[in-house]
Amino acid sequence: MTEEDTHKTAENTEPSKAEKKEKVGPDGLTKKERLQIKRHPMPEQAPEDRITNFLSVVFGYTPEMAYEEAQRCLDCPKPKCIDGCPAEVNIPAFITEILKGDLEESYRILKADNALPAVCGRVCPQEEQCELTCLLAKKGPVAIGRLEQFVAEYMLDKYEKEPPKVEKIIPTKEKVAVVGAGPAGITAAADLVKMGYEVTIFEALHKPGGVLNYGIPPFRMPRRILNAELASIEQMGVDLRCNMVFGKTVTYEELLEDGYKAFFLGTGAGLPTFMGIPGENANGVYSANEYLTRVNLMEAWDFPNADTPVFVGKNVVTTGAGNTAMDSARVSKRLPGVEKSYIVYRRTRAEAPARNEEIEHAEQEGIIFKFLTQPIEILRDDKNWITGMRCIQMELGEPDDSGRRRPVPIPDSEFEIECDTLLVAIGQRPNPIAMRSIPGLEISKWGTIVVDEETMMTSVPGVFAGGDATVGSSTVIMAVGHGKKAARAMDAYLSEQR
Amino acid sequence: MTEPKPNEIVFKKRLSENTVRIEVVAPLIAKKALPGQFVIIRVHSRGERIPLTIADADAERGVITLIYQEVGRSTYALGELEQGESLHDVVGPLGHPTPIENYGNAIIVAGGLGTAEMYPIARALRKAGNHVITIVGARRKDLLVMVDEMESVSDEIIITTDDGSFGRKGVVTEPLKELVEEGRADFVITCGPTIMMKFVAEATREAGVPTFASLNPIMVDGTGMCGACRVSIGGKTRFACVDGPDFNAHEVDFEELMMRQKTFCDFERKSLDLWLEEHPERAHSGG
Numbered sequence: 196m197t198e199e200d201t202h203k204t205a206e207n208t209e210p211s212k213a214e215k216k217e218k219v220g221p222d223g224l225t226k227k228e229r230l231q232i233k234r235h236p237m238p239e240q241a242p243e244d245r246i247t248n249f250l251s252v253v254f255g256y257t258p259e260m261a262y263e264e265a266q267r268c269l270d271c272p273k274p275k276c277i278d279g280c281p282a283e284v285n286i287p288a289f290i291t292e293i294l295k296g297d298l299e300e301s302y303r304i305l306k307a308d309n310a311l312p313a314v315c316g317r318v319c320p321q322e323e324q325c326e327l328t329c330l331l332a333k334k335g336p337v338a339i340g341r342l343e344q345f346v347a348e349y350m351l352d353k354y355e356k357e358p359p360k361v362e363k364i365i366p367t368k369e370k371v372a373v374v375g376a377g378p379a380g381i382t383a384a385a386d387l388v389k390m391g392y393e394v395t396i397f398e399a400l401h402k403p404g405g406v407l408n409y410g411i412p413p414f415r416m417p418r419r420i421l422n423a424e425l426a427s428i429e430q431m432g433v434d435l436r437c438n439m440v441f442g443k444t445v446t447y448e449e450l451l452e453d454g455y456k457a458f459f460l461g462t463g464a465g466l467p468t469f470m471g472i473p474g475e476n477a478n479g480v481y482s483a484n485e486y487l488t489r490v491n492l493m494e495a496w497d498f499p500n501a502d503t504p505v506f507v508g509k510n511v512v513t514t515g516a517g518n519t520a521m522d523s524a525r526v527s528k529r530l531p532g533v534e535k536s537y538i539v540y541r542r543t544r545a546e547a548p549a550r551n552e553e554i555e556h557a558e559q560e561g562i563i564f565k566f567l568t569q570p571i572e573i574l575r576d577d578k579n580w581i582t583g584m585r586c587i588q589m590e591l592g593e594p595d596d597s598g599r600r601r602p603v604p605i606p607d608s609e610f611e612i613e614c615d616t617l618l619v620a621i622g623q624r625p626n627p628i629a630m631r632s633i634p635g636l637e638i639s640k641w642g643t644i645v646v647d648e649e650t651m652m653t654s655v656p657g658v659f660a661g662g663d664a665t666v667g668s669s670t671v672i673m674a675v676g677h678g679k680k681a682a683r684a685m686d687a688y689l690s691e692q693r
Numbered sequence: 694m695t696e697p698k699p700n701e702i703v704f705k706k707r708l709s710e711n712t713v714r715i716e717v718v719a720p721l722i723a724k725k726a727l728p729g730q731f732v733i734i735r736v737h738s739r740g741e742r743i744p745l746t747i748a749d750a751d752a753e754r755g756v757i758t759l760i761y762q763e764v765g766r767s768t769y770a771l772g773e774l775e776q777g778e779s780l781h782d783v784v785g786p787l788g789h790p791t792p793i794e795n796y797g798n799a800i801i802v803a804g805g806l807g808t809a810e811m812y813p814i815a816r817a818l819r820k821a822g823n824h825v826i827t828i829v830g831a832r833r834k835d836l837l838v839m840v841d842e843m844e845s846v847s848d849e850i851i852i853t854t855d856d857g858s859f860g861r862k863g864v865v866t867e868p869l870k871e872l873v874e875e876g877r878a879d880f881v882i883t884c885g886p887t888i889m890m891k892f893v894a895e896a897t898r899e900a901g902v903p904t905f906a907s908l909n910p911i912m913v914d915g916t917g918m919c920g921a922c923r924v925s926i927g928g929k930t931r932f933a934c935v936d937g938p939d940f941n942a943h944e945v946d947f948e949e950l951m952m953r954q955k956t957f958c959d960f961e962r963k964s965l966d967l968w969l970e971e972h973p974e975r976a977h978s979g980g
Contacts, residue, residue, distance in 0.1 A: 399784070400914065401735060401742070437782070438782050438783060440784060440785075440787070440916055443725070443785065443786060443787060443916075444721050444725070444785065444786070445721060465916075465917075465918035467919065467920045469920065469923075469930060476923055476924075476930060476949055478953055478955070478956045481920075481921075482919055482920040484918055484920065485913055485919035485920055485921045488913055488918070488919050489913065493741060493913070494739065498960065498964075499960075499963060499964050499967055501739040502739060502740050502766060502767060502964060503741040503742070503913075504957050504960030504961070506956060506957060506960070578955075579949060579952035579953060626917055626918055627917075628916060628917065628935070
C-alpha cells in the first residue's frame with residue numbers, strides 16, 4: 196500500500212486493529228512511535244529578561260521543533276480537535292502539510308477557515324478549545340496553537356521578504372459596510388471581498404485592529420503580525436477608512452443613501468466597567484482600557500519619543516483576572532519605576548478567566564496574586580492621588596444557581612494594600628454609539644446586539660453583527676467565527692435581494 | 694487648482710503670540726458638526742490624541758474652524774504647521790451638542806479660549822430666539838479672542854480683563870452676578886478655565902438659574918472606550934466625551950476635575966521642554 200492509500204483507508208473505511216497500529220503518515224512513523232514523543236516546550240525569554248522589554252515573550256518553534264511536534268498528531272479518523280475550534284479550522288490537514296514540508300499549503304488550509312491564524316496561534320485559549328478536545332488532551336495534547344503560530348509566522352516572514360502578488364479583486368457585487376476593524380470586522384471584510392463585494396471598513400480609531408492594536412500588548416503579539424494581516428486585506432481591495440465613527444462621522448441613513456446594501460457591526464466591547472466603589476476617580480486610577488490604549492496603541496512605553504504619557508508609580512494594583520488584567524499587570528512590570536505589580540481578584544486562581552499561559556507567564560514574571568480579595572474603597576490624599584486600596588478577604592461560600600461556590604466576605608477581615616496606581620480590569624461591555632444609531636436595532640439588557648445564532652443577522656434586515664458586540668468580552672477566534680458566519684449569511688441575503 | 698487634501702489647513706492666522714486660528718478640510722465633520730461638539734486630532738504619526746472644540750463649521754466649503762492655544766508639545770507642534778500642510782488625524786464630531794432652545798435671556802460666560810467654543814453656541818441661541826448676553830473675560834487684552842465675532846452674534850456684550858487693559862476691570866462673575874440679581878438670567882452656559890466655571894456655578898446656584906458648563910478633562914479616545922475623561926456629576930461618574938461635554942454646572946465636582954487635570958503635569962512639562970529645546974526660536978514665548 197502506498198502512503199496515499201493508507202490515508203484514503205483511514206478516511207473512508209474502518210481499518211482493522213492491526214491496520215490501525217501500523218498506520219504510517221508522510222513521515223513514516225507508526226501511531227505507537229507518535230505516542231512516545233513528548234509535547235515540545237515553547238522556547239521563551241527568561242522571566243527576568245522579558246520584564247525589561249516589550250519584545251515577544253515566546254520565540255516560536257524552530258522548523259525542527261515544529262516538525263517533531265507535528266509528528267505527535269495521530270490524524271484521527273474523527274478529529275475532535277476541529278469540534279473544539281470556533282472557526283472549525285481543518286487542524287489535521289494543516290498539520291499533515293507540515294510533515295510533508297509544504298508550509299505554503301499548510302498556511303492556505305489555515306487561511307481557508309481562519310483569517311487571522313498568526314494572531315490566533317498566539318492568543319487563542321487553546322487549552323479550552325482544540326487542545327482540550329484533542330485525543331491526547333489528558334497526556335499532553337498536540338501543541339496545535341504553537342503549530343498554527345509557526346506556520347503563519349513563517350509565511351508572514353516569507354511574504355515580508357518576497358511579497359506575494361495579491362490580486363486586487365474587482366468587485367462585481369453590492370457595496371457592503373463593515374463597522375470596526377477588529378478581528379470580527381477584518382474577517383467579515385476578507386471573506387466578503389473574496390466573494391466579489393465592494394467592501395468598506397469604517398474604523399473609529401486612527402489605526403485599525405481594534406483590541407488587537409489597543410488591547411493586546413506587543414510582547415504577546417508583535418505589531419508586525421497585525422500589520423501584515425491587515426495589509427493583505429487592503430491589497431485584495433478592501434477600502435479601510437480610519438477616523439470614521441459610525442453614528443457620528445457617518446450615519447446608517449447616509450450609507451444607505453450612498454448605496455450600501457448590507458452592514459456588519461463588529462464594534463467590539465470597548466466600554467470599560469468601573470467597580471463603583473468610593474474614590475474611583477482618584478488620580479492614578481485607570482480603566483485597563485485607558486492604560487493599555489496609552490501603552491499599546493499610543494506607544495506610551497516609548498515616551499517621550501511618542502507623545503502620549505502613561506503614569507505609573509511603584510506599587511501597581513490591577514483588579515480582575517482575565518486576559519486584560521494579566522496584560523495590565525504585566526505591562527506594568529515592564530515600565531520603569533514599578534517595583535511591585537499585584538493582581539487582586541475576588542475569586543480563586545481556578546476561576547480566573549485568563550488564558551492559562553498568561554497566568555503562568557504572569558506568575559513567572561513576579562506578579563503578586565491576591566486571590567479571594569475584594570476591593571471596597573480607594574484611598575486618596577488631598578491632591579486626589581490614590582494612596583492605597585481597602586480590601587476585604589473573601590472565602591468560598593455556598594454554591595449559587597450556577598453551581599459555583601460564591602465568594603463571600605469574611606467579617607472583620609478588612610486590610611489595606613498600599614498602591615499608587617490602580618488598573619481596573621473587571622470587564623468591558625459593548626460601546627453603544629454605533630448600535631444606538633440604527634433605528635430598531637434590538638439590544639439586550641446586557642448591552643449586546645441581539646443576533647440570530649445561525650445568520651448573525653440583527654433585528655434590522657440587512658444589518659448583521661458579530662464578535663464582542665454580540666457576546667460581550669470574548670476571544671479573537673470567536674470574533675473570527677462570527678465574521679465568517681456573517682459573511683456567508685450576508686451573501687445569501689444579498690443574493691436573495693438581487 | 695489642486696483639490697485640498699483631507700485634514701489640510703486651508704487658512705491659518707495667529708490671533709496673539711500663542712493663540713492660533715486654523716480652518717481644516719474635514720467635509721464629513723463640517724456637514725454634521727453642531728454647537729458644543731469637538732474633534733480629536735493628532736498632529737503627527739506618534740502624536741497624542743487631543744480634543745479641540747469645533748469653533749465653526751462650513752458645510753458648503755467642507756471646512757471646520759479650530760482655535761487653540763499653544764500650551765504644550767502637541768499644540769506647539771500644531772502651531773508649526775502652515776497653510777497647505779495637513780494634520781495627521783482628525784475625527785469627529787464628538788460629544789453631545791449643546792441643548793439649544795428659546796430660554797429667554799441666555800447668558801454666555803466665556804473665559805480666554807473658551808470663547809471659541811461659545812461662538813457657535815451664542816449664534817445658535819440667538820437664532821433660536823434668545824436674548825443673548827455675552828460676557829467675555831481674559832487676563833489681559835492680548836488674550837481676548839474672537840471679540841468681534843461674539844459681538845456679531847450677541848444682543849449685549851460685556852468684556853472684562855483682570856488687569857483692566859480692556860473693557861471692565863475684574864472677573865466675569867461680577868457682571869454675571871449683576872444680571873442674576875436683575876432677574877435677567879434664564880439660562881447660563883460657560884466655557885473657560887475650570888476654576889472660572891466653578892465660580893460661575895456658584896454665582897447662579899442660589900438663584901437656581903439653569904447653568905451648564907462645557908467641561909475640559911483629559912481625553913484619550915473621545916468615544917467612550919477609556920474613561921480618562923470621567924467626571925463626577927451629582928455624585929455619579931459620567932464620561933465627558935459621550936455624556937457631555939456640557940453638564941449641569943451645579944452638579945459638577947469642579948475640585949475633583951481640577952485635580953484630575955493635573956495627573957500628567959510632570960510628563961507634560963518634560964515633553965514641552967524637550968520640544969522647546971529642539972525649537973529654540975519659540976522658547977521665549979509662553980502664555
